[in-house]
Amino acid sequence: MMTDKYAEDADTIQRPPEPWYVDHLAGLARGEFLLQRCDACGRHSYPPSVRCPECFAPGKEMVPASGAATVIGSTVVRSVVPTTVPPLPFGMCLVRLDEGPQVLARCLPAGHSVQPGSKVQLRVEPLDGLPGLPVVRVDEN
Numbered sequence: 001m002m003t004d005k006y007a008e009d010a011d012t013i014q015r016p017p018e019p020w021y022v023d024h025l026a027g028l029a030r031g032e033f034l035l036q037r038c039d040a041c042g043r044h045s046y047p048p049s050v051r052c053p054e055c056f057a058p059g060k061e062m063v064p065a066s067g068a069a070t071v072i073g074s075t076v077v078r079s080v081v082p083t084t085v086p087p088l089p090f091g092m093c094l095v096r097l098d099e100g101p102q103v104l105a106r107c108l109p110a111g112h113s114v115q116p117g118s119k120v121q122l123r124v125e126p127l128d129g130l131p132g133l134p135v136v137r138v139d140e141n
């Protein structure tokens with residue numbers, strides 16, 4: 001069946017990860033949230049991409065985000081099907097970094113959300129068995 005063949009091919013196709021993706025994951029493991037900054041126009045972007053989303057230039061460097069951000073929206077997840085990682089309930093928020101890009105982050109402590117418009121500090125902390133994930137500590141902001 002054609003669909004099965006595509007599934008087999010998808011399982012066998014492997015390519016090396018893009019350098020910017022490796023850099024971004026390495027930054028998370030060090031506790032840094034890295035953004036791309038375009039060499040041509042200076043725009044910060046996230047998620048990492050091959051070209052600048054503003055001017056389409058290929059050159060960019062990875063720079064640490066300040067972490068200063070404003071909350072766009074927030075919610076507490078109380079049920080997920082079929083399995084849930086992390087344990088319920090957990091809070092999520094979408095923030096806009098002062099550099100411009102938006103980032104989805106976990107709200108800590110678990111089960112809390114944060115008011116839209118709040119000024120917060122985005123951090124990277126070990127979480128859910130991963131070396132680093134973006135988080136907002138509600139009790140600090």
Ligand SMILES: [Zn+2]
Nearest residue numbers: 038041052055
């Ligand atoms: Zn650019």
